[in-house]
Amino acid sequence: MEFSELIRTGRAQAELLRGPGAPPLRGTLCVTGHHLLLSPGPQATSDLWLLLLRSVDSIEKRVAGDSGTITLRCKDLRVLQLDIEGVEATLDIARSIEALSSLESVITSFPFFYRPKGLRLGDAWHFHPPEHHYKRVARETNAWRLSEVNEDFSVCPSYPRAVIVPRAVDDDALARSARFRQGGRFPVLSYHHAPSGTVLLRSSQPLTGPQKRRCAEDEELLRAVLAGARPGARGFIVDTRSAQAAKQARMTGGGTEAKAAYPGWKRLHRPMERGRPLQESFVRLVEACGDLEQSMDRWLSRLEGCRWLAHVKEALSTACLAAQGMEREGACILVHGAEGTDSTLLVTSLAQLILDPLSRTMTGFQELVEREWIQAGHPFQLRCAHSAFSHARPKHEAPTFLLFLDCVWQLGRQFPLSLEFGEGLLLALFEHAYASPFGTFLCNSEKERCLCEVRTRTHSLWSGLNQPKEQRKLRNPLYVLNPLAIWPSVEPQSLRLWQGLFLRWTRPPEPSEAAWEKVWQIVTDKEKTEGSQPTVSASEPQP
């Protein structure tokens, strides 16, 4: 196997420091194709320690005397320190980790080799196909159809095979509309809000260009959307760029819908940060969180300066705006920015979480992530190539998905009984999006996943997470179905730093974990005591 060429030293003696709360480990360090192993030796009681090399974000080496130190900063924000015997060994191991952790080839990545016990290949991959979502929509309205115009990914390389579109628009018109939208991302249905009879759509920007081009089929498509919705429905186009940025985009061939061309639709601009500034915000926040010595003033000014919570507020309030437009004003909403693969998805997925009780369940949320992020073509491989510690020049990295998870966490804090899943699931999704033994977050689109045969050759994260042993970590013990929309407060006083993620490895977790343990205990006690009632009546003899 080609990995062996990259591994310079098989093994060395080392000590591993894992930060507060975890005792140091001593043993034999070993680099394999995908992992860093530390075997504590035959007498030790502790188990083998394992780190996926893919999760290493940055590596730093130092040598002094006849030993060396390697500091590994991981994509899940963990910082590990390895003290290794022997200078040569240290340098070799560092070089091996560097080479192996930055391999770009998808099909040699670990998910293609991971074969856990108890899981079957191919399981859970078919959990959330577009057909599944369409069935639900079709039960509520017949104005929409499932189109397979993109079956061979030729119309839009970043869309899935099947998308939901207005019944009145045929596939040819869709293809023409796609040519008018960046990356072929023509407007498709994201969510049908049955109570108000309105829909949430997403697309990319129209390619109006400096000449203000128009496209009859695209206009027809949006007209059909209004016609298929509640009678007299208006439409709002939520552009996630500022009015100025949208105008400027015309220079490079993009642009925005002209008012005259789309009667009934009104444009709203809600500028959201994306791309590099968002990545920098993430990097600065993580930097600030790593400094345990700073004064209160310094900490608060860094928290302000990184602007992360301002981004959280932007994302939540734009999503609320979209949701409010549907629920309160009975309007159809089309969301797009430029490419329609980042902030657009952030808004549409959050709006659904606010409106749709089903998406707040365990399976509903997984379906939401699968449908609105993975199948909708968020380029995970590009966005999550590096996390906050990498020294590499950021190219396409942006923590859009993390921002989504943070917003969900904020919703969960404000409505602690309304989400069936807990912080554990959000943390797991963050980890797996950046480095995972499962195939779910691999590649940038369904097309690429198809080419790499991800579905047949790797395991699905959902089948891993839905195993019974994982449930206690992932579920919210206090969940009660809440049929209402959940409108969060977006005032700065109501938004909190997500300590469970950003300070996960720097603060001692014991007290809060113990408290959750107690909550679980109370909930199970409740189930037990309630369960034992029937046994009393069951002892009643049959007449």
Added chain:
Amino acid sequence: MEHIRTTKVEQVKLLDRFSTSNKALTGTLYLTATHLLFIDSHQKETWILHHHIASVEKLALTTSGCPLVIQCKNFRIVHFIVPRERDCHDIYNSLLQLSKQAKYEDLYAFSYNPKQNDSERLRGWQLIDLAEEYKRMGVPNSNWQLSDANREYKICETYPRELYVPRIASKPIIVGSSKFRSKGRFPVLSYYHREKEAAVCRCSQPLSGFSARCLEDEHLLQAISKANPVNRYMYVMDTRPKHRMQSWWATQKDIGRIIVRISSKIWNDEKIRESHEQKRLNAMANRAAGKGYENEDNYSNIRFQFVGIENIHVMRSSLQKLLEVNGTKGLSVNDFYSGLESSGWLRHIKAVMDAAIFLTKAIMIENASVLVHCSDGWDRTSQVCSLGSLLLDSFYRTIRGFMVLIEKDWISFGHKFSERCGHLDSDPKEVSPVFTQFLECVWHLTEQFPQAFEFNEAFLLQIHEHIYSCQFGNFLGNCQKEREELKLKEKTYSLWPFLLDDQKKYLNPLYSPKSQAVAVLEPNTVSFNFKFWRNMYHQFDRTLHPRQSVFSIIMNMNEQNKQLENDIKDLESKIKQHKNKQTDGVLTKELLHSVRPESPTLKTSLCFKEQTLLPVNDALRTIEGSNPADNRY
């Protein structure tokens, strides 16, 4: 009543200060002798106690009426619009009068009548017994004794009658030391750590202004250190910031120079004695004599330590800044954090916490006794001593223990509640949120140690409510002597029994008293562990809060569990009884049928389950769903 000219105004609008919809509630405003009451069209009542009002402001007349903005000490801000300016003016004037009383006797506590007889009231006052508390700590003992020196408040007016001092400290030493300490507040015992035999003592600053020394004071400190059999070294914690003390030393030198200059002037001109400059000089000289700290050369076995908590004026303006920032409409995230930073509020909270941790460590790790003081020894000293005791002793983390702690370190040792809370119309410069800071520190601890406290956040908020309400006698007056003169125990009620009666509301369902790990709390004071206490500073801004409360639901579940367990036990014992009665051991149908209808507890508990899904109570702010109109998106 003579201040009330208008008792009822109709068609008044109440605006929500954080809602954008400008959707106002319309209702009727009533003015009573004790409260301002607003009843909106849904019959929802908003009661505002006159004593809670910090300021009333009449804004410029608008087309819809005359705006009246009322800011309360419990951080409620209400914005009324009164249709007629005349009514607004009347109410404004009445509130100005009613919210600022000149005499204690006019405060609500003296007219509040919860329909209890005298013996019930007396029992209420006897609920917390400090002598009992010192006994629980383990004093008097071979090293510490009760001193009768202050029995008649002769030595120190602001201390309680009962004081505990080292057994070897004689009365002349105590008297001598008290003369050397500001306001006569000599070193006395605040908390005794039985296991470590170490003491937390408190006092005011020494009057060492012009490098004077006092042998009795030195002896008293020595006596304290000798009362600790394990470690002869003791810490003297000056809770003031070092830089302030140093800059004060600099001004003292200046004063010296002024004295020289002015004395020569006086020499030259007799008239100047009556002049303003003379008066100013006296004030300065007095101030000079009133400041100082122990000189380590004069005291044996002490280690001197500054811990850097700012004074009441800094704290007051810090809170003011914080409230200004928070009151801004349409506040951006960045303005919020930069405002939080520039207010310095969390920095001050951290300073208090760090001081308490220093104290705890001195006792737990070095086994040393600690003497805490600030200037007068009733603000920062109370904060540090009480918070330190709370970290050291899990008793203070119970509901009753927390009451004892407040009675001991705050009320009895003369924290000037009436001045700090502005109960009467007095010097606004004496007002300061010192006690609020203490409550906030405790809240931060409950956040870090969710299982260590018997009480919950609602308990802290309720206490905060009542330090300003003047509804109960506990917090009136500035020291015990004053309280006795006011005959509070005869004329007013104590808050504590009322809180205990409502105990259920204040219980922390996660409390685990048995877990040994929380015997001594070791909080982490890394900056990011301090958060803005929204539930305090925005407690009445409904739209800013989580819409569902974890606490109330867990509390209900917990209670329900207990009830169901009892039911099960009950039913099981009944089954057993029947089994015993029936020698053949067969349960007949009739018997069980007789059990089931007879079991109302089972029925109620099942109903109870339904209830858990409903909003529980207002204090815990459970709102299912929410309204987008309340928010600004």
